[in-house]
Amino acid sequence: MDESPDSKKAWALSQKIFPILNDFSTCNQEDTFFKSQFEELCNYMQANGLQDFLQQLIINQVEKRFRDEIVPAFWSYFQKSELHNKDLNQFYNAVKSLYDNYKEMDKITSGLELFRQCTHVTKIPYNEKTINNALKLILKATVLAQSPLNYQAVTLSFYETALRIEDVDSYLGFDSGHCAACDQDSCNCLHLLQETNRKLSEMNLLEPLVGQTFTNLSHKYIYTHIQKMCKDNYDSFITRLETWLHTVVIVWLRKMYSFDTSICLNEAMDTFQTKLVNYLYNSYTKIRINQLFNIVIEYPESLPALEDIRLCLPRTDLKPLLMKKLQRAMETRLLHHGVSTADILTAYVATIKSLKVLDPTGVLLESVTDPIHQYLREREDTVRCVMSSLTEEGPNDLAEELHKRGAVDENINVEDGDDDWETWTPDPIEAAVSPNPPKDVGSRRNVDIISMLVDIYGSNELFVNEYRNLLADRLLSQYTSDTEKEIRYLELLKLKFGDSNLHFCEVMLKDVVDSKRINQRIKEDSEYSESIVPLSTLIVSQQFWPPFKEEKLELHSKVAEQIKQFTAGFETLKGSRTLCWKNHLGVVNIEIELNDRTFNLSVSPMQATILMHFQDKDTWQLEELSNVMQCTASLLRRKISFWISHGILSETSIDMFSVQNVENKNLAKVVFCDEDFEAESAMASVQDQKDEEFQNIWTYIVGMLKNLDSLPLDRIHHMLKMFAFQGLTTECSPSELKVFLDRKVRKRLLIFSNNLYTLPK
Amino acid sequence: MKVTIKQWSGVASWKWVANDDNCGICRMPFDSCCPDCKLPGDDCPLVWGQCSHCFHMHCIVKWLQSQTVNQQCPMCRQEWKFNNK
Numbered sequence: 001m002d003e004s005p006d007s008k009k010a011w012a013l014s015q016k017i018f019p020i021l022n023d024f025s026t027c028n029q030e031d032t033f034f035k036s037q038f039e040e041l042c043n044y045m046q047a048n049g050l051q052d053f054l055q056q057l058i059i060n061q062v063e064k065r066f067r068d069e070i071v072p073a074f075w076s077y078f079q080k081s082e083l084h085n086k087d088l089n090q091f092y093n094a095v096k097s098l099y100d101n102y103k104e105m106d107k108i109t110s111g112l113e114l115f116r117q118c119t120h121v122t123k124i125p126y127n128e129k130t131i132n133n134a135l136k137l138i139l140k141a142t143v144l145a146q147s148p149l150n151y152q153a154v155t156l157s158f159y160e161t162a163l164r165i166e167d168v169d170s171y172l173g174f175d176s177g178h179c180a181a182c183d184q185d186s187c188n189c190l191h192l193l194q195e196t197n198r199k200l201s202e203m204n205l206l207e208p209l210v211g212q213t214f215t216n217l218s219h220k221y222i223y224t225h226i227q228k229m230c231k232d233n234y235d236s237f238i239t240r241l242e243t244w245l246h247t248v249v250i251v252w253l254r255k256m257y258s259f260d261t262s263i264c265l266n267e268a269m270d271t272f273q274t275k276l277v278n279y280l281y282n283s284y285t286k287i288r289i290n291q292l293f294n295i296v297i298e299y300p301e302s303l304p305a306l307e308d309i310r311l312c313l314p315r316t317d318l319k320p321l322l323m324k325k326l327q328r329a330m331e332t333r334l335l336h337h338g339v340s341t342a343d344i345l346t347a348y349v350a351t352i353k354s355l356k357v358l359d360p361t362g363v364l365l366e367s368v369t370d371p372i373h374q375y376l377r378e379r380e381d382t383v384r385c386v387m388s389s390l391t392e393e394g395p396n397d398l399a400e401e402l403h404k405r406g407a408v409d410e411n412i413n414v415e416d417g418d419d420d421w422e423t424w425t426p427d428p429i430e431a432a433v434s435p436n437p438p439k440d441v442g443s444r445r446n447v448d449i450i451s452m453l454v455d456i457y458g459s460n461e462l463f464v465n466e467y468r469n470l471l472a473d474r475l476l477s478q479y480t481s482d483t484e485k486e487i488r489y490l491e492l493l494k495l496k497f498g499d500s501n502l503h504f505c506e507v508m509l510k511d512v513v514d515s516k517r518i519n520q521r522i523k524e525d526s527e528y529s530e531s532i533v534p535l536s537t538l539i540v541s542q543q544f545w546p547p548f549k550e551e552k553l554e555l556h557s558k559v560a561e562q563i564k565q566f567t568a569g570f571e572t573l574k575g576s577r578t579l580c581w582k583n584h585l586g587v588v589n590i591e592i593e594l595n596d597r598t599f600n601l602s603v604s605p606m607q608a609t610i611l612m613h614f615q616d617k618d619t620w621q622l623e624e625l626s627n628v629m630q631c632t633a634s635l636l637r638r639k640i641s642f643w644i645s646h647g648i649l650s651e652t653s654i655d656m657f658s659v660q661n662v663e664n665k666n667l668a669k670v671v672f673c674d675e676d677f678e679a680e681s682a683m684a685s686v687q688d689q690k691d692e693e694f695q696n697i698w699t700y701i702v703g704m705l706k707n708l709d710s711l712p713l714d715r716i717h718h719m720l721k722m723f724a725f726q727g728l729t730t731e732c733s734p735s736e737l738k739v740f741l742d743r744k745v746r747k748r749l750l751i752f753s754n755n756l757y758t759l760p761k
Numbered sequence: 762m763k764v765t766i767k768q769w770s771g772v773a774s775w776k777w778v779a780n781d782d783n784c785g786i787c788r789m790p791f792d793s794c795c796p797d798c799k800l801p802g803d804d805c806p807l808v809w810g811q812c813s814h815c816f817h818m819h820c821i822v823k824w825l826q827s828q829t830v831n832q833q834c835p836m837c838r839q840e841w842k843f844n845n846k
Contacts, residue, residue: 476772503799506799507799507800507801510800514802533766533769534766534767534768534769535769535770535771536768536769536770536771537770537771537772537773538770538771538772538773539773539774539775540772540773540774540775541774541775541792541793541801541802542774542775542776542792543790543792543793543801544793544801545774559766559769562769563771567773570775574775574802574803576777576778576779576807576809577775577776577777577778577802578775578776578778579773579774579775579776580773580774580775580776581771581772581773582771582772582773582774583771585771585772586769586770586771586772587770588766588768588769588770589766589767589768589769589770590764590765590766590767591764591765591767592762592763592764592765593762593763593764593765594762600767605769605771608764608766608769611762611764612764612766614762614764615762615763615764618762648762659762661762
């Protein structure tokens with residue numbers, strides 16, 4: 001600074017007028033000055049061209065003041081402690097002190113403004129329009145530059161309280177007179193809020209300081225609100241949520257911004273609102289997608305929720321997420337060993353139905369159900385489950401599907417016209433990325449659940465065979481079976497699987513009907529007498545029934561006599577034909593009278609035969625009886641245990657059984673161990689049939705190895721595929737083949753070394 | 762102990778009493794039906810010739826119709842005569 005007396009005087013004067021040029025300690029003193037003094041300073045400064053310099057000096061001081069004193073003081077409020085959340089005062093006090101200081105500074109700048117006018121300073125710091133704007137800019141810059149990392153925690157809790165005051169409906173637990181913030185009847189919470197906002201707005205700090213907080217807070221708030229609503233509730237919420245958003249969140253935001261003059265309120269609110277609505281849809285869809293598995297399982301109760309998702313999907317671009325999430329949920333919750341096949345099928349049907357709601361084109365369905373298909377293919381009892389639920393009585397998705405099938409067919413043909421090109425829409429983009437080659441669009445659109453299930457295996461044959469087995473079992477176990485009902489089912493299945501495939505079953509049902517007639521005719525014959533055993537016979541056309549389990553059994557002579565008579569009757573009735581009896585198959589209604597009790601039971605022929613033998617002779621040696629009945633001792637023992645469990649026979653000594661004429665009271669009620677044994681199928685099991693097929697393959701393999709010496713597994717499989725698999729019902733996978741070959745290796749019929757199979761020399 | 766059989770429901774399969782299993786013409790089992798039929802047994806019976814060979818009736822009739830000159834048994838080439846036993 002110049003040492004001339006003039007300049008000294010001018011400096012003193014400027015210090016007096018702008019006390020901020022002094023040390024901080026003195027700046028708060030209320031210095032008075034006179035207009036003449038002010039004019040003198042102005043003249044001096046102007047004369048020396050120092051007005052710009054003085055302005056810069058003052059601004060520097062203001063900045064320094066903000067930087068070193070005011071703003072640190074403001075932020076120090078935030079570090080004090082984790083005050084309890086509902087306390088509004090922490091933030092309010094911070095803002096208030098900042099505001100007071102700001103006002104102080106404002107006073108200085110208004111002095112400066114006056115000075116500028118007198119001295120005609122044109123330059124304004126930071127290119128702002130007014131000094132006041134520059135001040136605000138400095139304040140904003142300083143505040144933001146020094147903001148601590150976690151300051152949002154404080155603002156967040158402050159405004160959360162504010163929002164809670166707004167959202168009265170969600171907090172009905174509070175008395176309306178109560179303040180949601182401080183739990184007191186009368187408080188100044190609202191006032192505090194308004195003051196804070198007004199002050200922040202005036203300092204132009206509202207948006208920079210807490211704008212982000214508003215966004216975060218409203219997002220968080222919306223999310224929790226949706227979550228609360230959607231929990232275990234599959235109603236439609238989207239319209240309700242949108243109204244809520246407008247009446248609560250938007251209104252609240254409007255209030256918050258109402259003092260802010262720096263922005264155009266309506267315009268800003270509109271963009272904010274669009275963003276929030278978007279966010280609302282997004283979060284809602286995400287939450288629903290996370291629940292989707294449950295929603296699917298709950299179908300059709302969850303239909304409203306599904307409709308919501310369908311509405312939201314086009315707005316949110318969340319389809320890929322949906323697919324991924326649902327697939328993952330399926331894998332973790334459905335496709336494992338803990339779930340029974342029937343349950344998987346139910347879930348599968350629900351999935352098909354509900355995804356049809358979400359995406360009528362079926363592309364979504366295809367990609368989501370792919371893992372289910374693959375899994376079901378691995379389960380052994382899938383086919384049986386499908387077929388039995390198809391033909392079961394009672395409420396059952398698949399059976400319903402079968403019944404309505406006929407009607408659906410025609411509708412599809414009508415709506416699937418190609419000439420409807422104006423309403424044509426391309427397949428969604430996901431179609432291209434789905435792992436399966438895109439099928440005919442038509443086939444994808446008319447999702448028919450049964451066909452989809454059948455398609456899992458690629459052929460009808462398995463299902464038809466299974467149905468044949470099921471039907472055979474049913475017909476054999478219930479002699480009084482309702483053939484009309486079965487015929488009706490058969491007709492329905494024919495629509496599905498084709499006439500020719502079910503031809504066998506038709507013959508089977510005809511056999512049942514014919515048998516009744518033949519039985520009657522034979523019994524009318526005068527030569528036939530039913531003196532010994534009332535006999536009725538199911539006469540089957542062996543070629544059309546599935547292979548029966550073979551078991552040897554010599555019937556009791558009385559029954560054998562009756563059977564002989566029946567056969568004779570049949571032979572006279574149907575020339576050149578005779579009967580081959582399946583002694584072990586059938587049902588016997590039997591009445592057992594003991595000294596103190598009687599039983600009425602339906603048992604297998606073998607069990608009946610055992611008792612008939614015991615009627616002749618009270619005590620039998622196991623060996624002896626097995627010789628008479630022509631069956632193995634172990635099987636016989638199993639069957640006898642059935643009677644032991646009924647308390648009719650007892651094992652008096654090892655392998656020695658006798659009739660228990662008087663009930664043994666000491667014997668605790670034995671569990672009916674034979675129950676599941678009784679439920680066994682009369683048909684040869686799938687495994688048996690498969691083994692038989694493998695036996696055929698074996699001859700091919702031996703021939704192959706004789707000619708080519710040694711072969712690796714995949715070569716064998718490949719060659720079998722070319723030559724041997726055509727006639728088989730199921731194609732075997734390389735792994736199955738390996739199991740089979742390894743069994744042969746264990747039996748020393750093959751040698752396996754260096755990954756090559758060879759025949760032993 | 763007294764055991765009374767109230768009802769014995771047995772199972773038997775019927776079969777043709779013939780000296781072969783398969784029809785010599787269509788190679789289908791006798792107990793099944795000829796390729797043109799759907800239902801076995803009464804609807805697709807067997808017939809015997811005097812040469813003791815037997816066929817599905819439909820099969821042999823078809824065969825005989827296709828023979829313009831001599832009506833011979835396709836198995837033994839003897840003249841075909843139905844054995845109405």
